[in-house]
Amino acid sequence: MQKTNIMQSETIPRLLFKMSFPMMLSMLIQALYNVVDSIFVAMVSETALTAVSLAFPLQNLLISAAVGTGVGINSLLSRRLGEGKHEEANHVASTSLFLAFAMWVLFVLIGVFLTKPFLALFTKDTELLKLSTSY
Incomplete structure (x- = not known):
């Protein structure tokens, strides 16, 4: 078939x-x-909802970076396969796996070291900062 x-x-x-x-x-x-x-989250408290709202832009940034990279890799891989360049397609696929791992490491580092300073730019409330950082 x-x-x-x-x-x-x-x-x-x-x-x-x-x-x-x-x-x-x-x-x-x-x-x-x-x-x-x-x-x-709003059922828990108003502060909890505010914490989620503060963390939302960071979540969107991570999703956007991952989806954008995935779309770019998918496009490049599709073009190589369509051109019949299977060796180059294999290279793109293996490079994309390395890139996915590198982005994962970068996101972990951002999450561990930069989340709290970033969120502290928007609030001085310690409870809100604690909740939004843990979210």
């Missing part, structure tokens, strides 16, 4: 729907996570 390449056989509108639907669903789930998280 031979597989067909949907990029060659499907129409552009159908491809757009097929390829964009999983991304839209992922973004919806992420947004719902934030809304539901806020609802439950």
